[in-house]
Amino acid sequence: MTAVTQSQFFQQLKKYYTFYTGGFIAFVIVLAILEQMGLPPKWIGFIFLGATIALYAGIGIMSKTADVSEYYVAGRRVPAIFNGMATGADWMSAASFIGMAGTLYLAGYDGLAFVLGWTGGYVLVALFLAPYLRKFGQFTIPDFLGSRYNGNLPRTIGVIAAIICSFTYVVAQIYGVGIITARLTGIEFQYGVFLGLAGILVCSFLGGMRAVTWTQVAQYIILIIAYMIPVVWLSVAHTGNPVPQIAYGQVLQQVTQLENEFNNAETTKGAAEASARAAFKAQQDSFEARIAALDEAVAAGTGDAFLEAQRAEAGNPDDFAATTDALKAAWKKSADGAKGKTGPVSAHATAFAGKGAEAKARANPDATEADIAAAKAEDQEASNIKRRNFIALVLCLMVGTASLPHILMRYYTTPSVRDARKSVFWSLFFIFLLYFTAPALAVLVKFEVYSNLVGSSFAALPAWVANWSAVDATLMKIVDINLDGIVQLAEITIGGDLIVLATPEIAGLPYVISGMVAAGGLAAALSTADGLLLTIANALSHDVYYKMIDPKASTVRRLAISKGLLVLVALFAAYTASLKPGDILFLVGAAFSLAASAFFPALVLGVFWKRANYLGAVVGMLAGLGVCMYYMVITYPFFGGVAANQWFSIAPIAAGVFGMPIGFIGVIVGSLISKAPSLEIQQLVDHVRYPNLVGDIDTRAT
Amino acid sequence: MQLSEKHQEYWQRNLRMTAVLLAIWFVATFVVIYFAPQLNEIVIMGFPFAFYMGAQGSLIIYVLIIWFYARRMNQLDNEYGVQEGEE
Numbered sequence: 001m002t003a004v005t006q007s008q009f010f011q012q013l014k015k016y017y018t019f020y021t022g023g024f025i026a027f028v029i030v031l032a033i034l035e036q037m038g039l040p041p042k043w044i045g046f047i048f049l050g051a052t053i054a055l056y057a058g059i060g061i062m063s064k065t066a067d068v069s070e071y072y073v074a075g076r077r078v079p080a081i082f083n084g085m086a087t088g089a090d091w092m093s094a095a096s097f098i099g100m101a102g103t104l105y106l107a108g109y110d111g112l113a114f115v116l117g118w119t120g121g122y123v124l125v126a127l128f129l130a131p132y133l134r135k136f137g138q139f140t141i142p143d144f145l146g147s148r149y150n151g152n153l154p155r156t157i158g159v160i161a162a163i164i165c166s167f168t169y170v171v172a173q174i175y176g177v178g179i180i181t182a183r184l185t186g187i188e189f190q191y192g193v194f195l196g197l198a199g200i201l202v203c204s205f206l207g208g209m210r211a212v213t214w215t216q217v218a219q220y221i222i223l224i225i226a227y228m229i230p231v232v233w234l235s236v237a238h239t240g241n242p243v244p245q246i247a248y249g250q251v252l253q254q255v256t257q258l259e260n261e262f263n264n265a266e267t268t269k270g271a272a273e274a275s276a277r278a279a280f281k282a283q284q285d286s287f288e289a290r291i292a293a294l295d296e297a298v299a300a301g302t303g304d305a306f307l308e309a310q311r312a313e314a315g316n317p318d319d320f321a322a323t324t325d326a327l328k329a330a331w332k333k334s335a336d337g338a339k340g341k342t343g344p345v346s347a348h349a350t351a352f353a354g355k356g357a358e359a360k361a362r363a364n365p366d367a368t369e370a371d372i373a374a375a376k377a378e379d380q381e382a383s384n385i386k387r388r389n390f391i392a393l394v395l396c397l398m399v400g401t402a403s404l405p406h407i408l409m410r411y412y413t414t415p416s417v418r419d420a421r422k423s424v425f426w427s428l429f430f431i432f433l434l435y436f437t438a439p440a441l442a443v444l445v446k447f448e449v450y451s452n453l454v455g456s457s458f459a460a461l462p463a464w465v466a467n468w469s470a471v472d473a474t475l476m477k478i479v480d481i482n483l484d485g486i487v488q489l490a491e492i493t494i495g496g497d498l499i500v501l502a503t504p505e506i507a508g509l510p511y512v513i514s515g516m517v518a519a520g521g522l523a524a525a526l527s528t529a530d531g532l533l534l535t536i537a538n539a540l541s542h543d544v545y546y547k548m549i550d551p552k553a554s555t556v557r558r559l560a561i562s563k564g565l566l567v568l569v570a571l572f573a574a575y576t577a578s579l580k581p582g583d584i585l586f587l588v589g590a591a592f593s594l595a596a597s598a599f600f601p602a603l604v605l606g607v608f609w610k611r612a613n614y615l616g617a618v619v620g621m622l623a624g625l626g627v628c629m630y631y632m633v634i635t636y637p638f639f640g641g642v643a644a645n646q647w648f649s650i651a652p653i654a655a656g657v658f659g660m661p662i663g664f665i666g667v668i669v670g671s672l673i674s675k676a677p678s679l680e681i682q683q684l685v686d687h688v689r690y691p692n693l694v695g696d697i698d699t700r701a702t
Numbered sequence: 703m704q705l706s707e708k709h710q711e712y713w714q715r716n717l718r719m720t721a722v723l724l725a726i727w728f729v730a731t732f733v734v735i736y737f738a739p740q741l742n743e744i745v746i747m748g749f750p751f752a753f754y755m756g757a758q759g760s761l762i763i764y765v766l767i768i769w770f771y772a773r774r775m776n777q778l779d780n781e782y783g784v785q786e787g788e789e
Binding site: 109112115116119120122123126127128131245246249250251252253348349350351352383387390391394395398416417418421422424425428429432435436439440608686689690691692693 | 705709712713716717720723724727731732735736738739742747748749750752753754756757758760761762764765767768769771772775776779784785786787
């Protein structure tokens with residue numbers, strides 16, 4: 001940094017990225033023109049995929065480095081605003097980009113836990129961690145634990161926790177890359193995974209944090225443009241207002257009105273819905289009757305004959321259930337699917353709706369006052385449980401955000417404490433742009449479905465419905481159950497991931513915009529995967545190898561080990577993703593609870609409580625992590641747990657709500673029963689608390 | 703390295719500000735969620751209030767909290783002479 005001052009560097013970056021943004025827009029326009037001239041959609045998909053991955057690779061190659069500080073923390077000269085963009089891309093994963101609006105579409109208010117949790121956590125990052133970690137100025141989060149608590153055991157626990165959280169998360173990202181690549185180009189999922197992996201590796205392998213940072217800035221720009229254009233378009237189409245975040249208030253009112261109409265059987269639409277629901281109820285009853293007949297046959301010892309009879313009746317299809325158990329499971333699934341369609345439409349903006357038991361009791365002419373009161377209490381209880389879980393989940397996601405190593409690590413890369421503080425602001429600002437748009441998108445699409453799709457004729461469905469139901473029946477399925485030839489809301493099944501991906505088509509935009517949205521989703525998944533892989537590889541190479549096994553290792557050797565590990569971890573993660581593990585979404589959510597329980601107490605108390613010491617950190621981290629994992633194991637079916645084991649009816653995804661307090665208690669009790677930390681450690685705490693002290697020690701790593 | 707009284711004061715002020723901002727964060731998040739069904743009765747510009755807070759309002763408050771903290775702390779650094787030099 002002799003030739004170029006920080007402000008010249010900033011000007012240069014601004015110029016490059018302005019030019020780059022213009023170039024990207026020009027690229028999209030050229031493709032749009034080519035599309036009009038007859039370029040087939042498949043080619044547009046290939047061009048988008050190839051061009052963006054080549055771009056990321058190019059930035060990776062240009063940023064290659066052999067300098068340790070450049071490799072681990074991008075030379076600590078990333079300006080606040082650019083670090084903010086990089087953190088935004090690092091943070092927003094495939095789940096945020098593709099899944100979030102879909103969750104809001106399906107769950108309404110109750111889905112907002114994710115919006116709140118994934119933004120509010122940055123308040124904790126700003127107030128409790130970022131400036132202090134920056135002053136400390138080393139390379140990884142376990143570094144801080146190792147120095148502050150003066151020992152390899154806290155560091156090792158930190159490494160293990162960092163790997164558990166990051167690995168589950170990176171598998172989900174690579175899985176997302178595979179899905180998007182497959183959809184964009186039509187190649188197989190498994191190949192898509194490895195193609196995406198190549199894109200991830202060229203970035204991080206050559207230039208470490210430096211390459212990842214500059215690629216992430218580029219990826220942020222693509223993903224935010226891709227997210228905004230279709231929403232703005234849809235907003236203009238429905239309201240004439242190009243600011244969807246304001247305009248959707250009036251749309252929400254219209255949605256609420258339609259919901260009321262659907263639920264009122266005295267209106268035309270309501271009557272049609274009622275008839276569709278009745279048809280689903282009949283379907284549910286018929287499957288339940290068949291299950292009862294099957295159970296009877298099995299009990300009488302004639303299960304196999306019953307199975308054969310059913311098979312013959314169905315016309316001997318190849319995919320018919322092979323055993324009575326499988327047949328029962330298939331029927332149960334059908335019965336439950338139909339059952340889900342029999343209830344009234346839930347209101348989008350309503351918080352913590354009860355089970356609707358009271359309405360059902362009131363509709364029943366035989367119900368006594370006591371029955372109604374009991375039903376009311378039942379509703380209240382269901383609503384309270386929902387609220388409790390919502391609060392617990394928001395807390396876990398927030399604290400987890402403030403504990404995930406791949407995010408905290410980013411604040412090591414700014415030039416100063418000052419910039420670290422500003423950088424958290426920019427991070428949240430850039431994340432906020434997408435997150436406060438998602439609720440608007442969900443409502444706009446809902447309005448489109450409620451007002452245009454519902455009531456249209458099966459003979460003339462909108463093109464996007466036909467296209468998507470042909471691509472994937474889990475994303476879009478539509479059946480005329482009451483055979484009136486008209487679409488009712490109950491007859492539509494929509495998968496959450498459809499919302500963002502199909503918005504361009506719903507808004508009537510050309511295919512090139514669909515390609516751009518897919519490229520945005522790819523950018524979101526790749527950027528997050530980059531940051532996570534680097535975190536894992538750095539924890540292993542820097543914390544385990546350099547700090548614990550061979551502290552005298554040469555620079556060349558340290559980087560060689562780091563890069564080697566990066567490839568191994570990436571391959572292992574891609575292999576795991578290609579097996580398509582189920583429950584991937586649960587594991588991602590679980591990563592937040594685990595990080596919150598393991599890291600947050602030890603990190604925060606390490607800065608704010610001088611008395612916290614070695615034993616406290618070890619006890620607190622192990623207890624927090626232990627309680628959190630124990631709760632997941634006893635309550636989550638994947639690990640053999642059952643819901644009956646839940647404490648206060650809290651779902652396993654929010655296990656951190658128990659782990660965190662235990663972690664805090666562990667640090668406090670462990671510290672108080674052992675000696676106060678040494679004078680040197682206390683000096684270290686003062687050192688991180690003040691951006692600059694006269695006669696200060698220096699903890700910066702080289 | 704000896705901390706002067708002024709240094710102690712800087713840290714106290716930092717703690718106070720952290721506590722106040724955390725309290726705002728807590729109200730904007732958890733108090734609003736807790737009373738969401740009641741707050742939703744209030745409708746502003748088509749938005750039920752609690753829904754609006756969850757979707758956008760609280761997010762804006764978070765951004766402002768962090769903006770204010772960065773600005774105020776960077777001022778405090780200068781006031782107490784603990785700011786970093788230009789590198």
